[in-house]
Amino acid sequence: MSATASADTPVVPPPPSPDAAPVPSPAAPAPLAGGTLALLTVGLALGTFMEVLDTSIANVAVPTISGSLGVANSQGTWVISSYSVASAIAVPLTGWLARRVGEVRLFTLSVLLFSVASAACGFAQNFETLIAFRLLQGLVSGPMVPLSQTILMRSYPPDKRGLALGLWAMTVIVAPIFGPVMGGYITDNYTWPWIFYINVPIGVFSAACAFFLLRGRETQTTRQRIDAIGLALLVIGVSCLQMMLDLGKDRDWFNSSFILALAIIAVVAIAFMLAWELTEKEPIVDLSLFKDRNFALGALIVSFGFMAFFGSVVIFPLWLQTVMGYTAGKAGLATAPVGLLALVLSPMIGRNMHRLNLRVVASFAFCVFAIVSLWNSTFTLDVPFNHVILPRLVQGIGVACFFVPMTTITLSSVSDERLASASGLSNFLRTLSGAIGTAISTTYWENDAIYHHAVLAESVSSYAPNTTAYSNALAGLGYAGQGLTAQINEIVTQQGYMMATNDFFRISCVGFVVLAGLVWITKPKKGAGPAMGH
Numbered sequence: 071m072s073a074t075a076s077a078d079t080p081v082v083p084p085p086p087s088p089d090a091a092p093v094p095s096p097a098a099p100a101p102l103a104g105g106t107l108a109l110l111t112v113g114l115a116l117g118t119f120m121e122v123l124d125t126s127i128a129n130v131a132v133p134t135i136s137g138s139l140g141v142a143n144s145q146g147t148w149v150i151s152s153y154s155v156a157s158a159i160a161v162p163l164t165g166w167l168a169r170r171v172g173e174v175r176l177f178t179l180s181v182l183l184f185s186v187a188s189a190a191c192g193f194a195q196n197f198e199t200l201i202a203f204r205l206l207q208g209l210v211s212g213p214m215v216p217l218s219q220t221i222l223m224r225s226y227p228p229d230k231r232g233l234a235l236g237l238w239a240m241t242v243i244v245a246p247i248f249g250p251v252m253g254g255y256i257t258d259n260y261t262w263p264w265i266f267y268i269n270v271p272i273g274v275f276s277a278a279c280a281f282f283l284l285r286g287r288e289t290q291t292t293r294q295r296i297d298a299i300g301l302a303l304l305v306i307g308v309s310c311l312q313m314m315l316d317l318g319k320d321r322d323w324f325n326s327s328f329i330l331a332l333a334i335i336a337v338v339a340i341a342f343m344l345a346w347e348l349t350e351k352e353p354i355v356d357l358s359l360f361k362d363r364n365f366a367l368g369a370l371i372v373s374f375g376f377m378a379f380f381g382s383v384v385i386f387p388l389w390l391q392t393v394m395g396y397t398a399g400k401a402g403l404a405t406a407p408v409g410l411l412a413l414v415l416s417p418m419i420g421r422n423m424h425r426l427n428l429r430v431v432a433s434f435a436f437c438v439f440a441i442v443s444l445w446n447s448t449f450t451l452d453v454p455f456n457h458v459i460l461p462r463l464v465q466g467i468g469v470a471c472f473f474v475p476m477t478t479i480t481l482s483s484v485s486d487e488r489l490a491s492a493s494g495l496s497n498f499l500r501t502l503s504g505a506i507g508t509a510i511s512t513t514y515w516e517n518d519a520i521y522h523h524a525v526l527a528e529s530v531s532s533y534a535p536n537t538t539a540y541s542n543a544l545a546g547l548g549y550a551g552q553g554l555t556a557q558i559n560e561i562v563t564q565q566g567y568m569m570a571t572n573d574f575f576r577i578s579c580v581g582f583v584v585l586a587g588l589v590w591i592t593k594p595k596k597g598a599g600p601a602m603g604h
Contacts, residue, residue, distance in 0.1 A: 160212020165491025236420020
């Protein structure tokens, strides 16, 4: 087994190549086994879980943090935005940094710095200091998820790498779902700094596992010069784009000169970055990966799939809390079942990856998402709790069947030495698509609710029999004057949001059906698996 691979070797284990000329290269370390492999899996999984968790755990704590540090809720959202902006910049740099430092060193250093930054966030005494440490936390978090994937797969035997990918995907899938639940519980029962303090023991354990279990297994490093122009354009373009997505809804999008300026700067900087990186000999982001058909198409489908999926992940709890009157805790319980079947099925699918037709599995996943979306679109204002959680449970089947096969298709023909770059770039696109999906979904949902409110309000008239009957019923309950008018308006608003929620899920259903068909334009070979160590 050599440490390098050709870009057209997509299967695991690879067939022997008797015609290939021997290439002098250091022998790749033998795969781990037994307790060592199990401990490393737990350590890397916890590191991944911790990083992904921090993208959502602070969301429900923003009002508490804002009040504690004496700032408005609109300013408090920078606790989330600062982290997401910094992380979005750092993730696509993973491949370049790994080639300079080594994958194991980079992962270990990132986890330790993340733990230190987390502790510093908890100790922050003012809002400015908290934002500074959240920026640092986001910057050092970038390599953690893609490198945990790469290192884990490299440490497993070739015939078990599908299982490794399934176990890795399981943590990535579940963490954002449980983030708001854990954040709400910690904030309600302890104090907000503990949402950061809990990272410290997890991070120390994860870094220790990587450092002690992977000694002597460091990847080769190269002394590449810094592509300063590409890096500057990346920082400017991605940070402006992420800020635009995070702040756009609150500032009425392009009616705000600030959001418009961010959009123009992002488009110009990213356009120049793409042109520069395509001609640069040692680019900071390896765009030549898109010459690989499976990587390009797989990354595109994963991005659109995650955009649609993450939009529903955001809208669902918003609907439960703002329309149905659920508490944050109850909304978290209603959302969490999606992780149950995903936890069980992801390793099973990963273990049997080489036996499955990946396109069939991924297409089936999108069909499950479509059915669940159509199911959600039938909800009404009096839907009981058990009916709310049932489609979320079924959705877990789709989550497991989507993430693992599509990640395998995307990376199936990427060579070993380029896997860190490919994983970093694909994870960046997935993260960015989640931000775009959130922005589009919440904006559409609120605008559609306003539209339905206006249409329904036209039917509310003192001359309409239904309005008169309902007003009389409310009067019998003690409502009168402005109180009666406010109550009727509240009912119309709730119904408007309910109709907007139904519309959103119908559109999502159509999108998932289209993606189920697009999967078939990829061409993974039969028995394809993640390309590692060929």
